[in-house]
Amino acid sequence: MESIRIFSPATVANLSCGFDVLGLCLDTIGDEMIIRKSDKKGIRIIKITGADLPLEIDKNVAGVAALALVNAYETDFGFEIEIRKKIKAGSGIGSSAASAAGAVFGINKLLGEPFSGHELIQYAMKGEALASGNEHADNVAPALLGGFTLVRGYDPLDVIKIKSPEELYVTVLHPHIELKTSEMRAILNPEIKLKNAIRQWGNVGGLVAGLYTSDYDLIGRSLTDYIVEPLRSKFIPGFDQAKKTAIENGALGAGISGSGPSIFTLNKGLKNATSVNDQLKEIYQKNNIPFETYISKVNPDGIRIIE
Structure with a gap:
């Protein structure tokens, strides 16, 4: 697989009583991202539509999260990222989380899935830290795992997926x-x-x-x-x-x-x-x-x- 196109969903975090520990994944709104392998090592964000966001890796949550992942898994190639933002920044439904989680999900797929969904959370959290100043998982965890998620602890990271009631x-x-x-x-x-x-x-x-x-x-x-x-x-x-x-x-x-x-x-x-x-x-x-x-x-x- 040389490239991948993904839907990275919006999320609802906290759920009133669960500040920084509870979240759920939505189905009808989210960003689209295209991630490609590149002969040039490293991470490059080559295009963003739908929002005025920086292309610089160290200033973009997707770039920070992606870099954290590739630094943990050495490759002889790199990745290019396109982001089509449909979740407005500052909306409260996980705009930064969608970018960060989508980046690590896509790269992991192109690498042959060396990391589990739970393991990807720690890398996506690095992007969240850029957006909020704090590494929290209540948005990126449901984006990566689906359903409801409970962050039982952060040190070490311990996330439990909870199935949603049918109705x-x-x-x-x-x-x-x-x-x-x-x-x-x-x-x-x-x-x-x-x-x-x-x-x-x-x-x-x-x-x-x-x-x-x-x-x-x-x-x-x-x-x-x-x-x-x-x-x-x-x-x-x-x-x-x-x-x-x-x-x-x-x-x-x-x-x-x-x-x-x-x-x-x-x-x-x-x-x-x-x-x-x-x-x-x-x-x-x-x-x-x-x-x-x-x-x-x-x-x-x-x-x-x-x-």
């Missing part, structure tokens, strides 16, 4: 404002109250249990964030109204996707997901805030090859 759908609303991940991390408190930590641990356990048992009510009860959402939600216009309306119209729960500004809801069935989508659109149309919405099942496979 679970995701609705995402992306208001057209940009919130940089690094800035949204900077507003967080380094210390939290013990009572809030206990509540949050309980919700993480409840959400994981709900996913394994397909207990949709338990999933909904667990989508509560006592730590991050109270600080970040004030930067998202219309958030409180959108969350309240979504739940009143059938959503299991709602919260901030990643660092925002996108808002996600989990829903049982396509009918509820569509109803929530319609209500959220109505709110933002009245507020004159430009936006996009997406409805998606949970993508069970993650990044895929486009034939």
